[in-house]
Amino acid sequence: MSADLDQLSITTLRTLAIDAVQQANSGHPGMPMGCAPIAHILFNETLRHNPADPNWCARDRFVLSAGHGSMLIYAALHLSGYARPTLDDIKAFRQSGSVTAGHPENFLLDGVETTTGPLGQGFANGVGMAIAAERLAAEFNRDGFDVLPQRIFGIVSDGDLMEGVASEAASLAGHLKLGRIVYLYDDNQITIDGGTDKAFTEDVLKRFVAYGWHTDEVANGNDLDALRQAINTASTDPRPSLIKVRTVIGFGSPNKQGTPGSHGAPLGAEEVALTKAAYGYDHPPFTVLDEVRAFTDQTAAGHAKQHAYNELFAAYRAAYPQLADEFERRVLRGELPANWQAALPALDTPKATRVHSGDVINALAPQLPELFGGSADLAASNNTDIKDVGDFAANGQGAGRAGRNLRFGVREHAMAAIANGMALHGGVIPYVASFLVFSDYLRPALRLAALMHLRVIYVMTHDSIGLGEDGPTHQPVEHVASLRAMPNVTVMRPADGAETVAAWRYALTNNGPTVIALSRQTLPPLTRSDEADISRGGYVLYETAGRDAHVCLIGTGSETQLCVQAAATLEANGHAVRVVSMPSMEVFYAQPAAYQEQVLPAALTRRVVIEAGVRFGWERIAGDDGSIISLDRFGASAPAEELFARFGFSAEAVVNAATALLDS
Ligand SMILES: Cc1ncc(C[n+]2csc(CCOP(=O)(O)OP(=O)(O)O)c2C)c(N)n1
Numbered sequence: 001m002s003a004d005l006d007q008l009s010i011t012t013l014r015t016l017a018i019d020a021v022q023q024a025n026s027g028h029p030g031m032p033m034g035c036a037p038i039a040h041i042l043f044n045e046t047l048r049h050n051p052a053d054p055n056w057c058a059r060d061r062f063v064l065s066a067g068h069g070s071m072l073i074y075a076a077l078h079l080s081g082y083a084r085p086t087l088d089d090i091k092a093f094r095q096s097g098s099v100t101a102g103h104p105e106n107f108l109l110d111g112v113e114t115t116t117g118p119l120g121q122g123f124a125n126g127v128g129m130a131i132a133a134e135r136l137a138a139e140f141n142r143d144g145f146d147v148l149p150q151r152i153f154g155i156v157s158d159g160d161l162m163e164g165v166a167s168e169a170a171s172l173a174g175h176l177k178l179g180r181i182v183y184l185y186d187d188n189q190i191t192i193d194g195g196t197d198k199a200f201t202e203d204v205l206k207r208f209v210a211y212g213w214h215t216d217e218v219a220n221g222n223d224l225d226a227l228r229q230a231i232n233t234a235s236t237d238p239r240p241s242l243i244k245v246r247t248v249i250g251f252g253s254p255n256k257q258g259t260p261g262s263h264g265a266p267l268g269a270e271e272v273a274l275t276k277a278a279y280g281y282d283h284p285p286f287t288v289l290d291e292v293r294a295f296t297d298q299t300a301a302g303h304a305k306q307h308a309y310n311e312l313f314a315a316y317r318a319a320y321p322q323l324a325d326e327f328e329r330r331v332l333r334g335e336l337p338a339n340w341q342a343a344l345p346a347l348d349t350p351k352a353t354r355v356h357s358g359d360v361i362n363a364l365a366p367q368l369p370e371l372f373g374g375s376a377d378l379a380a381s382n383n384t385d386i387k388d389v390g391d392f393a394a395n396g397q398g399a400g401r402a403g404r405n406l407r408f409g410v411r412e413h414a415m416a417a418i419a420n421g422m423a424l425h426g427g428v429i430p431y432v433a434s435f436l437v438f439s440d441y442l443r444p445a446l447r448l449a450a451l452m453h454l455r456v457i458y459v460m461t462h463d464s465i466g467l468g469e470d471g472p473t474h475q476p477v478e479h480v481a482s483l484r485a486m487p488n489v490t491v492m493r494p495a496d497g498a499e500t501v502a503a504w505r506y507a508l509t510n511n512g513p514t515v516i517a518l519s520r521q522t523l524p525p526l527t528r529s530d531e532a533d534i535s536r537g538g539y540v541l542y543e544t545a546g547r548d549a550h551v552c553l554i555g556t557g558s559e560t561q562l563c564v565q566a567a568a569t570l571e572a573n574g575h576a577v578r579v580v581s582m583p584s585m586e587v588f589y590a591q592p593a594a595y596q597e598q599v600l601p602a603a604l605t606r607r608v609v610i611e612a613g614v615r616f617g618w619e620r621i622a623g624d625d626g627s628i629i630s631l632d633r634f635g636a637s638a639p640a641e642e643l644f645a646r647f648g649f650s651a652e653a654v655v656n657a658a659t660a661l662l663d664s
Contacts, residue, residue: 012287012296016288021267027094029071031069034186040296043077043296046231048150051082053302063116063129068103103117107453118444119157120162123154123165124414127172128417130180137401138402156186157185158191158200159191169414169417174213177238177240182241185242190258204244217230227245250267331427343366344505347498348497350522353494353497354461355383356497357503372392372429382435384405386405408432419432423454455507459516463520464558469638472634472635472637478613484617489515490506492507493517499534506587517557526561527542537588537590539599541579541581542577544575551577554581554582555609562653575662578604580600605624608626608628608657608661609629611630614630629654
């Protein structure tokens with residue numbers, strides 16, 4: 001009987017996917033049809049989840065890395081008894097305003113743990129979730145109290161496993177022995193352009209063995225007992241697991257199964273009918289039979305699991321009240337401690353802003369145990385190490401899971417995607433680091449952090465030609481502008497220690513990723529009045545006393561000091577000058593219009609902007625009558641001072657540009 005219900009439930013997952021794609025006249029039916037048995041076993045038997053409380057902190061995470069198979073997770077959540085998606089939601093698949101978007105969006109629907117679609121990302125997100133869970137377990141678990149039992153399950157596809165980001169993340173996950181991870185590999189041997197024989201013929205499992213993973217194989221994706229056994233074995237293995245499951249894309253479709261034709265297009269009315277006939281399923285579209293609903297509903301089981309956890313936690317609270325309070329603050333409420341800002345240092349010495357940033361991290365670290373991150377093999381250059389805390393490592397190695405500096409290795413893309421997973425898991429605030437120029441290597445994951453509004457802090461150093469001798473391969477030119485162009489990303493390019501502190505203050509409370517662009521070279525501390533409010537992104541740093549400014553000099557990062565120097569010369573020449581420091585264009589534009597007008601009055605049209613990067617974006621600040629000193633070419637290999645002089649970044653250049661405006 002239960003075997004019949006298993007089959008009927010699997011058929012329901014398949015037909016919901018088929019019907020929704022058919023109705024939307026768009027979508028990907030093939031993957032859900034092939035993977036329905038995997039989803040059925042996971043959602044019906046394996047996952048620790050409670051549909052009535054999708055955000056229960058101790059739930060297992062399920063990541064659909066192959067996000068194009070979105071109808072699979074929508075159908076599985078529906079059958080499991082989640083409040084959404086309703087059947088009507090599923091009927092509105094891919095339509096405007098529906099929660100059942102083309103690819104799963106975690107901010108639209110509970111139960112969707114991460115936004116997927118760009119292949120490979122979900123794979124790496126799950127690694128980040130496992131890292132967060134491991135670190136928190138090391139902090140909070142006590143003998144007999146496993147308050148972080150969650151594991152990370154996922155379905156990953158050929159496309160996922162071809163992507164470099166997945167390889168990077170898999171390599172690190174194997175090294176760190178992240179045994180919480182159990183991924184099922186949808187080995188259907190089909191991608192969009194045809195069979196995997198065209199471009200993907202390696203022995204994937206051997207590769208994962210080499211990464212240090214436990215691997216297993218299920219020869220027939222419809223063999224439920226084989227799936228159960230492989231999942232159970234993997235779940236207790238101390239290594240991360242990849243189970244290769246031989247599936248058939250578009251399973252059951254007489255004319256399209258096993259072909260790319262079922263990957264990303266509706267089957268068509270005729271083929272839908274033939275497929276349902278092959279399933280022996282003679283019901284109208286979107287039918288969920290009562291007996292299926294009763295069989296797949298996880299509400300009661302989920303409630304029981306959560307109830308047992310709650311009892312465990314109550315005993316934990318009785319034994320460890322302070323730990324329980326801290327757990328609730330960090331993991332349940334995700335709040336910063338009340339007094340955290342008191343830990344922010346006052347930084348007023350001449351240093352590179354990257355060094356100031358390291359000082360901020362180390363000042364905050366004892367007060368903010370949730371601050372947890374590291375660099376892609378540039379920790380000493382990025383100044384990201386927290387002193388005396390050890391490296392996060394596999395159990396039994398060094399500081400083990402209690403270590404706090406993450407060594408991402410030279411894996412920028414996975415680093416950023418892993419950080420997304422850490423932020424999604426909660427209880428930690430991830431920061432990542434590299435040279436700013438290598439933001440290109442992590443951009444796809446940053447973009448998803450932005451889309452998901454994830455609080456990930458990017459410590460990106462060596463932010464201009466100011467890095468000098470390493471040359472144009474390492475000198476960002478277009479990067480700051482391109483990052484400013486990305487929605488929901490805040491770029492901070494601080495000019496000195498005080499602005500670096502402000503950047504971190506902002507980043508820690510920002511509802512989205514913050515990129516802090518930091519100098520390699522030493523910058524002088526700037527003098528600012530008590531009214532100067534760095535938190536507004538742009539503010540008046542200096543103004544000639546008692547007179548209305550004739551000209552406004554606007555600088556950012558390491559070029560702000562040039563504006564201050566130029567102001568002194570211009571004043572000596574009899575001009576009244578205003579200097580505006582603009583560490584963040586986006587934050588400045590988010591201020592009320594009246595504030596923007598106060599800082600950059602419309603009437604003050606003589607404006608000189610200077611930044612050692614492309615001019616793109618500064619036109620709006622400079623205005624039609626302003627002048628922009630920018631670098632619209634690649635840099636060169638030479639000492640930094642020579643490069644600044646050669647490319648025209650000097651106080652003299654600012655004076656000349658201002659004088660030209662004043663004379664015109
Ligand atoms: C980074 C990225 N590149 C390309 C795509 C477009 N795309 C979607 S699915 C897919 C490959 C399909 O093969 P597979 O992952 O095996 O999925 P299946 O066909 O088995 O459903 C591609 C290239 C994407 N979603 N993400």
